[in-house]
Amino acid sequence: MSPSRTGPRTDRREEAAPSRPPRDAPPPGDGTGDDTGAGTGTAVPPSLTARYRPELHGLRGLAIALVVLFHVFGDGRVSGGIDVFLAISGFLFTGMLAREAVRTGGRVDLGRYLGRIVRRLLPTAVLVLAATWLAGRLLLPETRWVQLGREVRASLTYVENWELIASQLGYGAAGASTSPLQHFWSMSVQGQFYLLWPVVVVLGVLLARGLRVGPRPVLLGVVAGVCVGSFGYAAWLHQADQQVAYLHTGARLWEPALGGLVALLALDARLPRALRLTLGWAGVGLVASSGLVLDGGALFPGPAALWPVGGFALVLAAGSTDSRWGADHWLSGRLLGWVGDIAYPLFLWHWPVVVYTLVVTGQERLGLAAGALVIAASVLLAHLTHALVERRVTASPMRRPWLVIGVGALVVALGAGLVGGWTAALVREREAALAQAAQDSPDHPGAAALDEPGFGNTGATPVPALAAAPQDNADVYRQGCIQGHEDTQAASEVLVCPGTDPGAEHTLVVTGGSHVVQFLPALEVVADEQGWNLVVASRSGCHLTTNTGAYPQQTDATPTDSCVAWNAGFLETVEELDPDAVVTLGSTTQPGSEQVSRGFVEVWRELDRRGIDVVGLRDTARMPQDVPDCLAEHPEEPRACAMPREPAYRDSAPYLGRDDLPANVSFVDVVDQICTDRTCPAVAGDVVVYSDHSHVTATYMRTLAPALDARLREAAPQLYR
Template structure:
């Protein structure tokens, strides 16, 4: 049937139906998919359109229900929402679980399992903030469930908003006010507060702001406010046509002009938000030359119909394709393949799963439509949760075993002792690639290391106190980022043997430095932390501060470097009577070491790097002007590399937990070499 035939126009303009919104929703989510596949890392702004429309439609519906009894309505409402969202999502979650087991490295199984649970329970955005955005994590781009973050924000809104609206309606009636007025005022205040918070947090920590429910609410809130206005404005047709085309142009061009991946959800998010707002305000009666005609175009209606399952499918299919082809980016041909598969699966999911599920609303009671999908989600959560629990307990048991000394796992001693120790070649290395990422110093479990992020308060100086020695002979402070802290097991063993107190004053991802070095790639939060930490260390007056001296390269072609700001920080400490022990950095690799070792099990040495690609012939910090005589330089490169090669497995121990951090197991094997280096270079500590 022709899209502009009388029958079609009547269908599109049935009471309460806004054809433009359906078209824009399809366009927006299709743009999301196309930009993910062809946009080379840019985002389209379609998710922002999607969030606004969600707020608009739900609030519009809720305003009509505020006079009805709450409990019965809520049961029916949540039943409809779950029947609409859960069946397709459940299929994709099950596919992702199977895909992970079949083709993903085992190193990702636990994290993907956690995200499966988070996606099923609609808190994936917070899971990404808590784990994938943690310091040293691979990043959300590796997750086949990253795209569930926006569905989680929407799901949280769908859960909370009806209760809030109905509560405000009840309160308004009791106080003699109009429910719609109360809801409008609260919505406006919450939207403004969220917008201000989004701007502030985007400036401080944009990756966290991107996934944060509170920074995203303002986009939904604008949609909620539009629900009070749309349909009440009587605009001339010319104005509606101009507004409609302007809004549509803003939506389509957003991804081309704005790097939303690094700017949203701050001020620039207004570009797509204003766009969809103009389209909604211009909607209404059909026009002859307005965008409503295009938005009712049959192909666009098709994509609108499958937009939700298409959004669900495209990302895990893309990740599966990249994993299977062992690629980091998808080319044009690959993108076409992924798009074709995703559209086919989306159509099949919509036709054979989503639409039949929605028809159950006719034959099922409201309570059944609520309980059945909830039970299905809970089943997935329980199964995946049991698997994650089992894997985590196995990791914990393995790491507990790995912490015990073993003659078959000499680690660094294989490079530092003469003659080198021998071990049973048939004994598996430890820790396994599955457990390596969790092989951290135990002090991270104590919550006394400042996080690397830039959110307010994350420049506060925290201290990890050591009470293992009752009357310490010396006090040594470790400070200077994670490449200092991964020495903790080694230095802790030395400290206990020599009767020292070992204290940690640290912020992850933050070198001990001053602003004197100019641009050094560190955040303002890091510099603010250093402004407080250096005077704190001087006041603490330890016998020495143990820190890192250089930075090894993690990109092919770069070289080992030092930072003038660090040398300046050491000079300030020395002036305050605090000696500094600065150790040369450890090797960094070109990718995740455990994953590489798993993929190259027959030849794990291929995951290593030539020593000359990692280290300069001599430490570059020795050539820094102003290097204080109070700084003791240590170099334990020979405890990681032979004269020609830096290998991932040393002395039957997997030495690295990711691209550049030591496993705690390997660090512990460095204690003897570190003790010898300290006795030679810093005899005054005896």
């Protein structure tokens, strides 16, 4: 999340979220009028009077310092600084908007409001995005250029959090394979908050006028309603799908709303000094310790996020103590104030610097010396950006705000259009490469040549082209009927893809997540030859299992609550479909060792009770790295991207020799057509085997069709009668 930073401490004349009145804004009310808010020109209540909060600026500096330190050295742990930034934005913007809306009787000067945001945020964001895109073109493999372009455009238009959700890219620790723009998700959440909040505040003031009551209690009620509603949604979504919850605007909105409540309550004006001294240090302690005590990446923005956000609230409730022993005295110091000055550019620069450093060095994590250099480089870039861009752009009062908005919109439109056009050209090239790879060619035999010397590779350029390999997946994904892991609404609703041959004698239902759907290109070849009807009903990231994560020993990755609900809905759906067999996973290589989970066996028994046969496919192994990226880095040596067969696979499949399996399940194993007895190659028969680190390309899977057909004849001969 982007901290909504103030300007230089000596010149806060025109900040996007002022903690004291900007010079070019109308003067605030004198605070002496009543609190009726019944008409235009109403005096601002004392509780909403603008005043500078130096401890807030220092708290911003502390929060950004924690964010940077944890991103560099935290190994994926979350500091809580993002949550504090959101709360600070809510505090500042609620106070600013409420003062203006009360003073004018329910109006907000959108030109001045949006113009400030554009001047404060856009120049730095455009600079960092341009630099990140150029660096990505030079440093990242071409397999990642399309996603990079999409994220640049999404970040520029403040929808990066939705792009990450749609691309199923959850929040993760910094690494060479991590998106260099991942951190812009929080900028997007904040930008969406900026657009929404004037509506919330103005509606609150207008409601107060209509009810002929004071604006403050109505605003408190409206903001509290948003806060409670979003908090409840965050708690539910955290349980349903944590990765989506972390990035979702609706689940994050309670944090700035809570900051708004703190602004409206003005607690520091009422509390005794001794209590404020205690609260201030307690708040600092909560903010500073959040990342050490809590695993925020797995817990936020659920109720656990009250730890850092509550710390912010305590610091603001403490206010100024007029004591050198107060937390506000420390937060108002020169060092944290300077960090607060450069907080916004420091936040934007540090993440791509970390990611690209890992890309160049090939390291998984930064050591102490490398991390210190990365922090120093990020601070230098932030200082230069602050001095040469931010301060110069905002040096003079804004006299023509709509011109500023128009220029900003033009820059965004041009940037998004240029990057979008470049990305679209790459996509067209990728589609052409996939179409070419889909054509059977004896020059690219794939699995048929696996056991030949050198895995059957002749040195020819493998297919599909590496830039297209990440998208070389089953065609069914393009039909829009595969439910994503982010689909949490109506989780028990099961989408069924159209069958390949509805009038066929035999129907097979394919389900169990992407590791089953990856077999579809081979299954479709066999089904076309045998006249079967293939029906797909699957949810990404969701195995067919009864596992709720409540077992004494977890023997399978715990599904989300929405996955559990989806599986319950699937059992009812599959009974209506009345298939000859359900094709699903017979084992899983997640979370690392191949196994048959208890949840798998239980759902097979349930299908047995319903008279439905099961064909269990042995899972494919997970490679140690993204294969197309690795091949792009080692174009002349594909062996560098191979993996030993052991310990990825046991000597024998984990379902063999078990006596607790129901009679309706049979198993199909084509691992020997993906790996030799010693090695799982990245390229075989001049075909790229994996589209990422764990899914087989559709091109290679089609070359597996003869082997899959032979194994199916042995495992499910009833389908061939």
